[in-house]
Amino acid sequence: MVLATVGLLLVIGILLAAYFYTTxxxxxxxxxxxxxxxxxxxxxxxxxxxxxxxxxxxxxAYVCGKWDDPSRQVSTEDRMRVAALxxxxxxxxxxxxxxxKAAQFFESCNRAATDLKENLxxxxxxxxxxxxxxxERSTLYLKxxxxxxxxxxxxxxxxxxxxxxxxxxxESPTLLILRGRLDSVWEQDKRNPRTPEQYEVYLSDYxxxxxxxxxxxxxxxADLIQIENNIVEAKIDFLYDAPRxxxxxxxxxxxxxxxxxxxxxxxSTGPVTAQ
Numbered sequence: 164m165v166l167a168t169v170g171l172l173l174v175i176g177i178l179l180a181a182y183f184y185t186t187x188x189x190x191x192x193x194x195x196x197x198x199x200x201x202x203x204x205x206x207x208x209x210x211x212x213x214x215x216x217x218x219x220x221x222x223x224a225y226v227c228g229k230w231d232d233p234s235r236q237v238s239t240e241d242r243m244r245v246a247a248l249x250x251x252x253x254x255x256x257x258x259x260x261x262x263x264k265a266a267q268f269f270e271s272c273n274r275a276a277t278d279l280k281e282n283l284x285x286x287x288x289x290x291x292x293x294x295x296x297x298x299e300r301s302t303l304y305l306k307x308x309x310x311x312x313x314x315x316x317x318x319x320x321x322x323x324x325x326x327x328x329x330x331x332x333x334e335s336p337t338l339l340i341l342r343g344r345l346d347s348v349w350e351q352d353k354r355n356p357r358t359p360e361q362y363e364v365y366l367s368d369y370x371x372x373x374x375x376x377x378x379x380x381x382x383x384x385a386d387l388i389q390i391e392n393n394i395v396e397a398k399i400d401f402l403y404d405a406p407r408x409x410x411x412x413x414x415x416x417x418x419x420x421x422x423x424x425x426x427x428x429x430x431s432t433g434p435v436t437a438q
Contacts, residue, residue, distance in 0.1 A: 200246065203242055210229060211226070211227055211228070211229050211230040212225065212226060212228070212229065213225055213226075213227075213228020213229050215228075216228050283372060286372075287373075293306075293311050293314055293315070294306035294310070294311060295311065298370070298373070298375055298379045298380045298381075299373065299375055299379070311323075312324060312325070313327065317329075317338075322343035322344055322346070323343060324342075324343045324394075324397065324398060325340050325341060325342060325343045326340070326341040326342075326343060326344070327339070327340050327341075328341070342401050342402060343398055343402070344402070345395075345398055345399065345402055349395055349398065352391070352395065353395055353399075356392075357388075359384055359385060359388065362384055362387070362388055363384050366380065366384060366387065
């Protein structure tokens with residue numbers, strides 16, 4: 164009787180052990196990420212919560228209420244830059260074959276002075292292709308600013324006041340126009356604005372690169388600074404403005420791009436959505 168009881172308990176124990184073992188192995192294991200990047204991202208998500216909002220009334224406002232806070236972008240950008248530099252150093256240490264590439268990159272920096280003439284030639288051709296001929300030529304021959312911004316956004320993925328991408332909506336090609344981003348160069352100028360004296364040096368260096376005299380720039384330094392400030396303020400105003408979406412035909416742009424022949428933008432190319 165005792166042996167039978169012990170045997171039964173032993174069998175039950177084996178079955179329970181087998182059950183818990185198989186259940187544990189089949190159960191999805193949840194791992195916790197504790198790397199610096201995961202911790203930083205968790206802090207980003209936590210900082211985005213607007214605890215003043217009632218999640219039962221507006222869950223989106225509670226979860227993402229502070230996501231567009233511009234003060235958080237600087238720390239995020241700096242963290243990404245440091246992470247990229249650390250990744251480059253780690254790759255070189257782990258793969259000795261990359262040391263040669265690092266040396267080539269260093270040599271290219273030393274060779275930059277000898278490549279200056281060719282770089283300036285390409286830069287001049289690029290500016291001329293866009294129609295940016297000031298200050299070498301009179302402003303009477305300049306393209307409309309909107310034409311240049313569309314060219315930069317669509318062909319070069321360079322946002323000035325907006326981005327343009329081509330997408331397919333219901334088998335129809337569509338241009339998606341998005342509000343421009345505030346890139347690091349603009350942010351740097353906003354955080355550390357140049358003094359009039361520094362801007363004058365910057366302008367003189369630019370004229371020297373173009374091979375033109377400072378006297379050809381028939382506009383005051385203070386006016387140029389004000390124009391740049393107006394552009395940055397415009398980017399900031401609609402960058403953090405309430406989003407909205409509008410649809411219109413490409414032909415509607417004919418009247419807004421006067422230097423392009425009428426009909427260049429037409430409805431057959433597809434609709435446009437602007438956000």
